[in-house]
Amino acid sequence: MLNFDFYNPTHILFGTDRLESIDKYVPADATVLITYGGGSAKKNGLIDKVKTVLGNRKVYEFGGIEPNPRYETLVKAVEIIRNENIDFLLAVGGGSVIDGTKFITLASFYDGDSRDLLKYGFMPITSDVVKKTVPFGTVLTLPATGSEMNSGAVISYEHGKYPVMSELAFPKFSILDPTVTFTLPKIQVANGVIDTFVHVTEQYLTYPVDARIQDRIAEGILQTLIEIGETTIAESDNYDARANLVWCATLALNGVVGAGVPQDWATHMIGHELTALFGIDHGQTLAIVTPALLEVRSEQKRAKLLQYAQRVWHIESGSEEKKIDLAIQKTREFFESLGVKTHLSQYGIGADKIPVIVEQLKAHGMTALSETGDLTLDISRNILERAM
Amino acid sequence: MLNFDFYNPTHILFGTDRLESIDKYVPADATVLITYGGGSAKKNGLIDKVKTVLGNRKVYEFGGIEPNPRYETLVKAVEIIRNENIDFLLAVGGGSVIDGTKFITLASFYDGDSRDLLKYGFMPITSDVVKKTVPFGTVLTLPATGSEMNSGAVISYEHGKYPVMSELAFPKFSILDPTVTFTLPKIQVANGVIDTFVHVTEQYLTYPVDARIQDRIAEGILQTLIEIGETTIAESDNYDARANLVWCATLALNGVVGAGVPQDWATHMIGHELTALFGIDHGQTLAIVTPALLEVRSEQKRAKLLQYAQRVWHIESGSEEKKIDLAIQKTREFFESLGVKTHLSQYGIGADKIPVIVEQLKAHGMTALSETGDLTLDISRNILERAM
Numbered sequence A, B: 001m002l003n004f005d006f007y008n009p010t011h012i013l014f015g016t017d018r019l020e021s022i023d024k025y026v027p028a029d030a031t032v033l034i035t036y037g038g039g040s041a042k043k044n045g046l047i048d049k050v051k052t053v054l055g056n057r058k059v060y061e062f063g064g065i066e067p068n069p070r071y072e073t074l075v076k077a078v079e080i081i082r083n084e085n086i087d088f089l090l091a092v093g094g095g096s097v098i099d100g101t102k103f104i105t106l107a108s109f110y111d112g113d114s115r116d117l118l119k120y121g122f123m124p125i126t127s128d129v130v131k132k133t134v135p136f137g138t139v140l141t142l143p144a145t146g147s148e149m150n151s152g153a154v155i156s157y158e159h160g161k162y163p164v165m166s167e168l169a170f171p172k173f174s175i176l177d178p179t180v181t182f183t184l185p186k187i188q189v190a191n192g193v194i195d196t197f198v199h200v201t202e203q204y205l206t207y208p209v210d211a212r213i214q215d216r217i218a219e220g221i222l223q224t225l226i227e228i229g230e231t232t233i234a235e236s237d238n239y240d241a242r243a244n245l246v247w248c249a250t251l252a253l254n255g256v257v258g259a260g261v262p263q264d265w266a267t268h269m270i271g272h273e274l275t276a277l278f279g280i281d282h283g284q285t286l287a288i289v290t291p292a293l294l295e296v297r298s299e300q301k302r303a304k305l306l307q308y309a310q311r312v313w314h315i316e317s318g319s320e321e322k323k324i325d326l327a328i329q330k331t332r333e334f335f336e337s338l339g340v341k342t343h344l345s346q347y348g349i350g351a352d353k354i355p356v357i358v359e360q361l362k363a364h365g366m367t368a369l370s371e372t373g374d375l376t377l378d379i380s381r382n383i384l385e386r387a388m
Helices: A021-025 A046-054 A071-084 A094-109 A115-118 A186-204 A212-234 A239-254 A266-278 A281-298 A304-313 A320-337 A351-363 A376-387 B022-025 B048-055 B071-084 B095-108 B114-119 B184-206 B213-234 B239-252 B265-277 B282-296 B303-312 B321-337 B350-365 B377-386
Strands: A005-012 A031-034 A058-062 A088-095 A138-142 A151-156 A160-165 A174-178 B004-014 B031-034 B056-061 B088-093 B136-140 B152-157 B158-167 B173-176
Touching: A005 A021, A021 A046, A021 A174, A031 A046, A031 A071, A031 A094, A031 A138, A031 A174, A031 B152, A046 A058, A046 A088, A046 A304, A046 B136, A071 A094, A071 A115, A071 A151, A088 A094, A094 A115, A094 A138, A094 A151, A094 A160, A115 A160, A138 A304, A160 A266, A160 B173, A174 A239, A174 B265, A186 A212, A186 A239, A186 A266, A186 A281, A186 A304, A186 A320, A186 B004, A212 A239, A212 A304, A212 A320, A212 B136, A212 B213, A239 B213, A266 A281, A266 A351, A266 A376, A266 B136, A281 A320, A304 A320, A351 A376, B004 B377, B022 B173, B031 B048, B031 B071, B031 B095, B031 B377, B048 B056, B071 B095, B071 B114, B071 B152, B088 B095, B088 B213, B095 B136, B095 B152, B114 B152, B114 B158, B152 B282, B173 B239, B173 B282, B184 B213, B184 B239, B184 B265, B184 B282, B184 B321, B213 B239, B213 B303, B213 B321, B265 B282, B265 B350, B265 B377, B282 B321, B282 B377, B303 B321, B350 B377
Parallel strands: A005 A174, A031 A058, A031 A088, A088 A138, A138 A174, B004 B173, B031 B056, B031 B088, B088 B136, B136 B173
Antiparallel strands: A005 B004, A151 A160, B152 B158
């Protein structure tokens, strides 16, 4: 097992009828800015319910945070915070709204050009850099990114997606009410299942370090997703299936799975370029890249792929190569069973675009990816060719 | 899945050579009281190492916190805190030292007779009751209780053991260095494996609520303990085995396993009386009570016992009764394989003592135990008879 630090102070309030908790966790005298996305939370009445719970507190709203939240949008919320003396933020939405709100809180009292905050990558932004933030809570509407219980965000600016990490960006609380997610379009639920699945595989399909309980938590999430994936898409109001998805999505990226193990975020990094260049949904990019990457990297990931084949897919017979191939095939079939296509060509992207994608990876410094730092641009090209 | 709240703000600093972190997490101008137990941490040089890291900070020591820490001992530390203006506590020890330190911090600025704090049971003590506490960190020397990453304690007073729960009692940080535990006597490691195992079964062997990932985390910890239990006792300095035990012990009782599922603490409650009356080690009491309780409660726990038989012990054939019997038998054999006896009579306790034990349960209000609240004194008597 590798050395690790684990810290996660977010209060989780999970289950039905939890909106009332907002009243307990938001200071009674706070001036609140509610942040949200494209308007579905507004239309379906969730924002109004939240405002009712907030009661006499002074409340402002900031809607329009887009999927893959953009710097240019978020800085407008910073102005409101400064002008109206906002002292609590409440993000009502999915990962994009929550990620965006994390950036807003970090930028609110940053002295200088807040685009600076996009330059830190995976290096955490500390209180030496950002001296003051606005506390925030979340009401999660989409189980997928895990942003509701971690301190990371991904922010889009011009043609890039930029990771932003900071212990100052943990939500104070997150309300996880599975019923709130019942109205989601099926494709968003499918993307959420895949995002959760790949968050886990990126922390699990690496190389073994004898981290037995971390492996079993990872395998437990994967098995649960395989069991409930199709059901929670087909039966939107099946509480138990959705509750299992919501909690798996949160656990997948709250630090527990990745504690003390190597991590490989290459799939996400390559996927980010596909979203930035072609607007493909994040979950879909992961469904495209994952099987191809596992095929190309099957030697480096051999031991863990065999464990994955056995424990997650219960593949017991055949040569080691056959077991690994079958496990990757089953992974692809699982994504497709959720209604998500797994080939670039199915999204209208031809092989002629591969050099453009590789160029973007190069431009963003993604030249030494993976758990071993040896996934070069040539290997990324190979992965993209496999993903056609 | 049941509704739940999850909150755990303790920083975990896991791995080799982590003592240096103390310097980062203890304020530079703090006056520190180091709390410890019977002296092994003093003798083996750990306290000195900790003091070296604390550098120029003013440091006091309070040793002698006994296993099953006693109120009468702990109040003496409260006097030191008040007299010397201590503003940080550092618990160096196992669950008893950490539990004791939690009580010390809660009692330090409590207005009134601090025995009041023993009366809350499983009802959390809030900041309305305890208005100020002394922050504390821990250096864990014994993987067992999980106290290093939760907000609970068990305190002994006169002839009883009293649970104390408070969000004010989370450690600020806990240093989990598996090598620090290499010098432990084998029996203490065995007790720690069993304590961890039973923390999990008390949150897992209840009734099903379709909490799939919680079940799999529970099963993952149990399987890991079964795999590494004998090894980590036999090979004291096997880092990987011990690291897996340490992290399992922490995860078993940090709230993750019990989130959203029913919990049955009857084994612990009955075990506490055996410790209080006869001085049997906590881990040993659990090894005595667990198999007997599972036998007596096999109807109530039927569905989860079958799942346990299949997923943890890989029992695939035979009638349901046979599978359950075999799973309980294997549990008993596992405890015995660690060198821990599982029958009361093996500890010199005869059947004539059963009425005394039942009387103590009655005196402490333990008349409606278990996840369903229907484990009466008669059933406890039956369990104790089975445990002879």
